[in-house]
Amino acid sequence: MVDKFATSKAIAAAFAVMTVSAIAGTIAMITLFEIQSSGINMTAVPTEPITTLAPPPVMRLPESLVPEAYELYLWPHLYTKIIEKVNVTSPNQTMLLTGNSTVHFQCVQATRSIFLHSKDLTILASKVMEKDKKKEIPSLKPIHHTDGSDFMEIPLDDNLKKGEKYSLFLSFEGEISQNLQALFVSTYDEGEPEDEDDESTKRFLAATNLQPTDARKLFPCFDEPDMKAEFLVTIIHRRHTTALGNTHKTSDVLDDDWTCTKFSETPVMSTYLLAFMVSDLECQIPTDGKISMCARPEAIAAGHTKYANKVTLDILRHYELYFDMPFAPDKLDQVALPDLGPAAMENWGLITYQEGGLLYEEGVSSVLHKDTIASLIAHELAHQWFGNLVTMKWWNEIWLNEGFATYMSYAAVDKVEPSFQMKDASIMTDLQAVFEADALASSHPLSPPENDIQGADEINGMFDEISYSKGAMVLRMLATYMGEQTFMNGVKAYLKTYKFENTIQDDLWHHLQLAYGRRDVNVTKVMRSWTDQAGYPVVTINTTSGSFVQKRFLFNSINDANQQWYIPIKTMSNRSNVIDNLLKPGDSGRKDEFISRNGEWILANVNCTGYFRVNYNIENWKRLLTQLEENPHRIPVINRGQLIDDAFNLARAKLVNVTLALNLTRFLSKETALIPWDSAFRNLEYFVHMFDRSEVYGPMQAYLQKQVTELYLSFQNETENPEVTSSHSSKYNQIKAISVACSNGLPECIEMVKSKYDEWMAINGTNNIDTTLRSVIYCQAVAAGGKKEWEFAWEKFLSSKDISEKNQLRYALSCTKKIWLLNRYLEYTLDSEKIRLMDVVPTINNIAMNSAGQALAWNFIRAHWDYVGQVDGALLIEGVTSRFSTQFELDELIRFSNDDEQSSVKWALNQAIEQTRVNIQWVREHKDVILEWFEGEMETAERE
Structure with a gap:
């Protein structure tokens, strides 16, 4: 009371x-x-x-x-x-x-x-x-x-x-x-x-x-x-x-x-x-008469809002020019809140953020944390036009808010921080993440019928990667097809026509049609094929005959949906330039540009501008594989990443042999670009989650160690000497190299993280660890250590005032392999004085990602659902069940789903049940083949 x-x-x-x-x-x-x-x-x-x-x-x-x-x-x-x-x-x-x-x-x-x-x-x-x-x-x-x-x-x-x-x-x-x-x-x-x-x-x-x-x-x-x-x-x-x-x-x-x-x-x-x-809280006096940054007084005094203030001014100017429309409110306060459920909220004139989304401390925060701040601010400022000024009529089309804000943020960050070189990498991260969610039969359309989205639970369920990432990707696809300038002309007319009003998707398509001017292409008809039905297609091309076919891509191919799309598709070969086509529903037959006439390879969906996967006849796959191993740079870097992602996911759907996907990782031993490695890490992580409790894990770990060694060693000088500078994307790749190398037992890596962490733990020790590498080094050192390392991290977490540092330590604490420490950490999430309520879900999900903590986390959330599930229960279900791959786990999940107390996350539980069934079947059918492949690769490596 x-x-x-x-x-x-x-x-x-x-x-x-x-x-x-x-x-x-x-x-x-x-x-x-x-x-x-x-x-x-x-x-x-x-x-x-x-x-x-x-x-x-x-x-x-x-x-x-x-x-x-x-x-x-x-x-x-x-x-x-x-x-x-x-x-x-x-x-x-x-x-x-x-x-x-x-x-x-x-x-x-x-x-x-x-x-x-x-x-x-x-x-x-x-x-x-x-x-x-x-x-x-x-x-x-x-x-x-x-x-x-x-x-x-x-x-x-x-x-x-x-x-x-x-x-x-x-x-x-x-x-x-x-x-x-x-x-x-x-x-x-x-x-x-x-x-x-x-x-x-x-x-x-x-x-x-x-x-x-x-x-x-x-x-x-x-x-x-x-x-x-x-x-x-x-x-x-x-x-x-x-x-x-x-x-x-x-x-x-x-x-x-x-x-x-x-x-x-x-x-x-x-x-x-x-x-x-x-x-x-304290607010700065607006330097331009309009924008003020607000935070804890000590954060303002220490200048932790300076970077956010600068990037806000730059992004706001960019948007006003880009949209040809001034920022509507006459003032803007951006506030760093100690607690907030979402990462940020776009309230008109008063945008609120979790502290980590706004505060940056020079010399303590990772330089890569600027990416998070810039991207988040770009997203929320885009909402001032898409969502605040022009608002969707009903929540079934929330993607008109969130998809636009996500899409516009890519170009905004690229404009104001070009040295970050993060546009393509960010797009690929969004694309591949939403591809996985949208490959389930339980996915939903971007624009489901209004009557399907009525109650609060259904409305909350629309705030997912489909609305955010898929929404952004279909807009990117349309902009590429129409031409960026033509697309923006239509968008600007849409904003000016409906300012202060509400819209449905057809209002957008109408203005884009007027801007496009072509009568032979019905924009509404084309785009409704992407927004009114769930999922996305896989386009299968036979480069011998030039024939092609489209079909909905599903992990569970038993659910054979009869769906068709209008597909803008770009193709190229090692002997031709990029060619544009539009595949229409019901199209069949052949296209000359899909034919390999002289043993050349054909590459479709150039630069991944289309929201679909591509499969080929085995001969073309082999030609692409040969090109990757001999000279990968002939293939655009985005496509090098997408070829890996397509192959692994086609294998999960049993459309290609899993060995084809694994063969595509061979060229990585000589690859240095971020996107291919990021794609490989993302997909091989699925293998780790499925097999790290089986006999497959040993040879798989040995193979991953072998493949990452050269990449890890290429960063060794940079790791040991923080003053050595490199590009943003290179820094991300360095972090991934350390993570994969250490987690797969590379001795040089484990010795490095232990040495740096021990130096910090020493009496009167100072933290000389490169701020960019702290998250991965903390995690791997805690994983390789025991009680002493964990409790040192916990004490530093409690005493740190820097939000970026606290978040890195909070993540590192979940990396220990000691079950009793993970159990203690889970109990701490029930005490808001130790773990803030907004951090409960990410903390438990981090523990669930640890093979030693998965079962603990699952048991814990069921015992304490009333508390841990109150902020973002759907995200918690997704994270804790992502490793499920046994019948026992499926049975427990179904029992949990049948409890009426979980009605608010029923849609998330249904997706988790479907994904678990897919995992069980996939492991059953592929375990022996995958074990044989990894063992064969290591036997070959030993002979060499």
């Missing part, structure tokens, strides 16, 4: 005055209905007024009312500082939230009930007013529906009339949450006290995170993305704290304890973008 703080009479009176002012404001506010209702597909007017009190047949609000504006007064009673001195009694912390709201709306269809959303709030009073006549409409007590819709219904004595304007006043109370949802509490330590008698340095703050369906937990509202409105927000908060919101503010002191901060009216926006926070 949360203690409710007893407020003073003065503040209670002040709040009552504000309540009266809110009611009076309902009469004075005039807004334009036409602007608000233009983008809404309203239901037809019934022949008789609606009189039933029953909820709508689907879990969507009726379209009889259109919100126009909210006046919102919120009073979080949280203490940001608890006094803890000797002989001083401190007040108990309070999580009470009180408030009132007035929503002004237009009636577009006669109704006798007001439906809106409210969850976990207690309604204290309500009043419905007819605005023009200043007349109260008698109403009954609000009814809260318990069918999962979160509907609050207010029955009326009389009908609301079509075309009239009304207002609804509600007074309510609730609680500040402790699970990172809605308005939540976060804590941080501002530093060490100067002496033992000083007060505690622990600080509390309250912040919002409302996407997708948590605005209803903050205040009663029309909580659907196309129910856009303006917001006029007032926050009452404790003196000596700062309130931030979507817009500019003015603050007035009420008395010795409280301050009132009023924010100017927001642009028209969706409820999920409303944001505010109350804290003791």
